[in-house]
Amino acid sequence: MRELKLMKGNEAIAQAAIRCGADGYFGYPITPQSEIMETLMAEAPWDTTGMVVLQAESEIASINMVYGGAGCGKKVMTSSSSPGISLMQEGLTYLAGSELPCVVVNVVRGGPGLGTIQPAQSDYFQAVKGGGHGDYKLITLAPASVQEMADFVEIAFDLAFKYRNPAMILSDGVIGQMMEKVELAEQKPRWTMEYIEKNHTWATTGKKKGQERRVITSVQLESSVQEEFNFKLQAKYREIEKNEVLYEKIMCDDAEYLFVAYGSSARICQKAIEIARSKGIKAGMLRPITLYPFPIQQLQELAKQVKGMLSVEMSAGQMVEDVRLAVNGKVPVEHYGRFGGTIHSPNEVVEALEQKLIGG
Amino acid sequence: MADTYTIISPENLVYKKTDLLLDNVMHYCPGCSHGTVHKLIAEVIDEMGIQESTIGIAPVGCSVLAYNYIDIDWQEAAHGRAPALATAVKRLMPDKIVFSYQGDGDLAAIGTAETIHACNRGENIVMVFINNGIYGMTGGQMAPTTLPGMPASTCPTGRDVKRDGNPLKITELLAQLPGTCFVTRHSVHTPGNVRKTKKALRKAFENQLANKGTSLVEVVSTCSSGWKMTPVQSNKWMEENMLPYYPLGDIKDE
Numbered sequence: 081m082r083e084l085k086l087m088k089g090n091e092a093i094a095q096a097a098i099r100c101g102a103d104g105y106f107g108y109p110i111t112p113q114s115e116i117m118e119t120l121m122a123e124a125p126w127d128t129t130g131m132v133v134l135q136a137e138s139e140i141a142s143i144n145m146v147y148g149g150a151g152c153g154k155k156v157m158t159s160s161s162s163p164g165i166s167l168m169q170e171g172l173t174y175l176a177g178s179e180l181p182c183v184v185v186n187v188v189r190g191g192p193g194l195g196t197i198q199p200a201q202s203d204y205f206q207a208v209k210g211g212g213h214g215d216y217k218l219i220t221l222a223p224a225s226v227q228e229m230a231d232f233v234e235i236a237f238d239l240a241f242k243y244r245n246p247a248m249i250l251s252d253g254v255i256g257q258m259m260e261k262v263e264l265a266e267q268k269p270r271w272t273m274e275y276i277e278k279n280h281t282w283a284t285t286g287k288k289k290g291q292e293r294r295v296i297t298s299v300q301l302e303s304s305v306q307e308e309f310n311f312k313l314q315a316k317y318r319e320i321e322k323n324e325v326l327y328e329k330i331m332c333d334d335a336e337y338l339f340v341a342y343g344s345s346a347r348i349c350q351k352a353i354e355i356a357r358s359k360g361i362k363a364g365m366l367r368p369i370t371l372y373p374f375p376i377q378q379l380q381e382l383a384k385q386v387k388g389m390l391s392v393e394m395s396a397g398q399m400v401e402d403v404r405l406a407v408n409g410k411v412p413v414e415h416y417g418r419f420g421g422t423i424h425s426p427n428e429v430v431e432a433l434e435q436k437l438i439g440g
Numbered sequence: 441m442a443d444t445y446t447i448i449s450p451e452n453l454v455y456k457k458t459d460l461l462l463d464n465v466m467h468y469c470p471g472c473s474h475g476t477v478h479k480l481i482a483e484v485i486d487e488m489g490i491q492e493s494t495i496g497i498a499p500v501g502c503s504v505l506a507y508n509y510i511d512i513d514w515q516e517a518a519h520g521r522a523p524a525l526a527t528a529v530k531r532l533m534p535d536k537i538v539f540s541y542q543g544d545g546d547l548a549a550i551g552t553a554e555t556i557h558a559c560n561r562g563e564n565i566v567m568v569f570i571n572n573g574i575y576g577m578t579g580g581q582m583a584p585t586t587l588p589g590m591p592a593s594t595c596p597t598g599r600d601v602k603r604d605g606n607p608l609k610i611t612e613l614l615a616q617l618p619g620t621c622f623v624t625r626h627s628v629h630t631p632g633n634v635r636k637t638k639k640a641l642r643k644a645f646e647n648q649l650a651n652k653g654t655s656l657v658e659v660v661s662t663c664s665s666g667w668k669m670t671p672v673q674s675n676k677w678m679e680e681n682m683l684p685y686y687p688l689g690d691i692k693d694e
Contacts, residue, residue, distance in 0.1 A: 104532050132531045137557035141524040144517065144554070148497070148525030151515040154532045174518045273533075284513035284529070286493045286536055295507045297498075297516035 083264050089229040089255040092262050093159065093185055094119035096233035097131075101268040103154035104132040106145035108164060111197040112253040113187035116159045129270055139164040143171030143184070150180035151296040153276040153283025155237055159185035161253075162203050163194060165211075172246055173212030176313075177298030179282075181240035183233065184218075185249045187256035190421030198421025199253030201343060204398035207250045208372040215310055217317050219247040219324065220371040222342040226260035228369075234265065243320055244282070250371060252394065254344035254423065326369035327378055331357070335364025337433055338382055340403050341392040342368050345417065349392050351426035356433060363433065371399070376406040383410040388437035392429055393417045412437060458486040460511045467505060469576075471671025473661030474503055476628040477570060480638045481541070482510045484645055494537040495529055497522040499551075501543035502576040520551020523558035526565045537648055539566035545575050548584040548610040555610065562619025562653035566644040569611065569658040573682060574666035584608040587685055592666070607685065611658045615692040622647050622655040623692040627683070629662065629675040636688075652694075660686050 087095070094116045097105060107117045117135060125131035132149075136142035142158045149156035160168060165186045175182055186207065190200035207220045219239045221232045229251060236247040277285050287293045300306040328346075331353050332338070339349040346367040356363035366382060368375050383389070388411050391400035397415035404413045416432035418424040424432075460482035468474045485494050491512055498506040500519035507514035517525045522540035530538040547555050547569050558565070574592055575581040582592040582599060585607045589598040599607070615623040622644055626637040637659055644655035660682050662674035669677060 104528060106528060132528075134527070134531065136524070137553055140521070141527075141554055141557065144521035144524035145528035147517070147521070148515060148528035149532050151525070152495075152529055152532055156528065156532070170518055171521070178516075284495050284515055285533070286495065287511065287513045288492055293507070293511050294513045295516065296514070297507065299504060299516060 082266070084261055085264060086259055086261055087226065088115055088257055088259050089223070089226045089251060090115035090187065090257065091119045092226045092230040093233060093249070094123065095264055096230040097157060098123060098125045098129060099265050099267050100234040100237060101129065101155060101270040102131055102157060102237070103270055104134070104149045104156040105158065106134050106136050106142040106149070106156070107158050108136050108139045108142050108160065110161045110164045112189060112199070112256050113159050113161050113185065116185065129267070131270065139167040140171065143168040146182045146184070147171055147175055147178070147180060150175060150182045151178070151284050153280030153285060155271065157183035157185070159187065161187045161189045162191050162200070165203060165206065169206070169212035172218065173210070173214050173216060174298050175246045176216035176218070177214060178296050179244040180246070180296065181237070181244050182246050183236045183240055183249065184246060185251060188250065188252040190419065196421035197253070199344060199394065199423060200419055200421055201252055201345060201393045201417070202395040202398065202419055203250065204371065204393065204395060207248050208374070208402070216313060217245070217320070217372050219243065219245055219320060220250050221247065222250050222369060222371050223255055224343050224346045224367065226255070226258065226262045229255060230262050230264060239324060243316055245316065250343070252343050321373040324370060325373045325375050325377070327375040328367040328369060329378070330365040330367065332364040332366065332382065334362050335385065336362040336387050337364070337437060338386045338389045339363060339365040339392050339429070340368070340379070340389055340399065341365060342371060342399070344423070345392045345394055348424060348426055349429060352429040352433070355426055355430045359430070361433070361438065374402050374406065379403060379406040383407040386411060388412040388414070390433050390437060391415045392424070394423060395419050458483045460486045460491060462509055462511050464508045466509060468502065469665045471662055471664035471674050472502070473572065473628050473659060474570065476634060477568065477637070477659050478506065478509050480628070480634070480641055481539070481568065484638065484641045485510070485512065488642070488645060490537050490645070493535065494539070497526045497529070497538070497540040499540070499542040499546040501546050503541055503543060503570065504577065506541050520546050520549070521554055522546065523551065523554040523563070523565070523567065527558050527561070527563045530563060530565050537645060539568060539645070541568045542570070543576070544569070544571045544573065544583045544585040548608050552610070556614070556617070559614045559654045559656065560617045560619045564648055564651055565654060566648055567654065567656045568641070569656060570661045571658055571686065572661040572663040572666065573607070574663050576663045576666045580666040584610070587681055590681070609686070611656060612691060614656055619654050620656060620692060621653040621694045624656070624690045625658040625660060625686060625688050627660045627678070627688060629678060658686070660688070
């Protein structure tokens with residue numbers, strides 16, 4: 081029988097990292113996600129699996145340690161919260177530009193600036209549109225439970241290595257801090273050097289005799305070469321968009337109104353659906369699990385069925401833009417959400433639905 | 441007189457370019473120190489037989505393309521971040537040999553935090569520091585190590601220490617940290633100095649094999665283009681101006 085434990089989302093991330101055979105974690109403390117590194121340090125995985133855990137001097141250093149580790153073909157990750165993730169944007173664009181796989185966890189708090197340590201979902205644009213300079217994307221997963229915090233670590237690593245691209249777990253202060261039961265996966269062994277050398281033929285593991293030297297770089301001084309590389313990146317992103325969309329449909333079969341929500345807002349919307357239905361409003365929800373790639377096709381299909389969509393996010397309205405782009409004017413799309421660290425209640429969500437879409 | 445073919449025979453061979461120094465045409469300007477230091481690193485790696493286990497971390501600056509010249513695996517870092525990359529590479533693969541190669545802007549300005557903390561943790565790596573007191577790649581701007589009164593494109597009348605602060609002697613600063621085991625300053629402007637620099641590099645790599653901590657080899661260097669001098673003038677100017685401020689020799693050897 082598998083282990084069932086009660087723990088915080090942040091702790092689940094740490095446990096899952098060890099159990100999926102991660103090679104390294106490099107991080108810098110920031111609320112509300114410091115339990116990730118604290119749990120790792122308390123677990124001391126270097127004594128069991130051989131995983132390296134290191135507190136860096138800054139988020140800039142931690143993301144660049146991730147770059148170094150990823151360049152060696154190792155399963156490496158970092159975590160932070162919004163202001164720290166802003167500092168990592170340089171590293172993230174270099175990782176994408178060097179086609180390196182890694183996992184970055186953002187337990188989002190309210191901004192802008194130093195903002196608040198309370199939960200928010202206002203880093204959506206930064207996560208799904210790139211965040212740093214240049215044309216690139218991050219594969220972005222949005223867990224809505226402690227169980228998903230645990231499960232998505234391995235999924236994120238798998239996707240990151242499949243496409244040689246950074247993957248982000250875009251969580252928030254609610255999911256990071258709340259405690260739920262979680263079923264942890266079995267411990268997997270870390271990759272051996274033989275496995276890495278055989279399977280990651282791009283990794284800098286030392287130039288063997290008769291082997292071309294390997295260079296991890298994102299610099300292309302010739303603009304034609306840089307353009308060619310960008311075409312290659314874009315082709316990769318089209319593949320990701322074709323193959324990797326994950327979503328959950330809740331009460332959509334007869335829905336006339338659709339909530340579009342991810343992470344903790346999706347949890348709130350589940351209750352809002354119950355309240356709406358008790359009032360005779362046929363509400364349902366599409367929960368994007370991958371925010372990039374975004375479930376565009378699913379939204380387009382639902383646009384044929386519903387009378388309107390409400391993008392519920394703890395932000396001033398970010399994902400709503402992608403929902404509008406997806407449905408392209410077929411049905412009205414509105415945004416509702418509290419932000420700056422304040423969380424909307426299910427009743428507020430239903431009221432917003434009534435006011436913005438159903439009308440008086 | 442013996443003909444050339446008789447002279448070029450194995451028993452007469454006194455010097456051979458190491459195969460690790462690739463034949464790619466270098467982009468460095470005439471009189472630049474980078475080429476010499478590259479050659480020395482390539483020779484040390486070759487002589488120690490560690491080509492298969494060495495990973496170099498290249499910086500942003502003139503030596504951003506260092507990976508085109510030495511035949512080992514390389515990672516190219518963001519500006520100033522080489523010590524962070526090197527930290528992870530070494531910790532995740534402790535049996536590999538890892539070195540960073542960085543200029544003054546990279547190591548002593550934008551990457552100061554990464555430099556100090558890697559040294560303070562005593563990361564078991566080698567850091568090669570090229571100090572020519574100027575930003576060569578971007579066209580001759582002021583560096584953290586530009587001398588007082590020395591002109592650069594962003595201080596055309598010379599570095600004003602009241603405005604710009606004094607040149608940062610980061611090597612002396614790093615020697616204070618318990619994590620560093622070997623901190624030394626050299627130059628490659630004469631054959632004698634080239635030999636000393638090579639010896640220092642060899643020792644730095646040997647320190648890593650002996651798990652001794654961070655070794656930092658600074659090479660006070662010339663930048664003829666940035667300094668707007670001929671190579672010969674550059675060597676003379678370096679000797680008369682840079683070396684009094686950045687004296688050569690071991691600062692720490694434990």
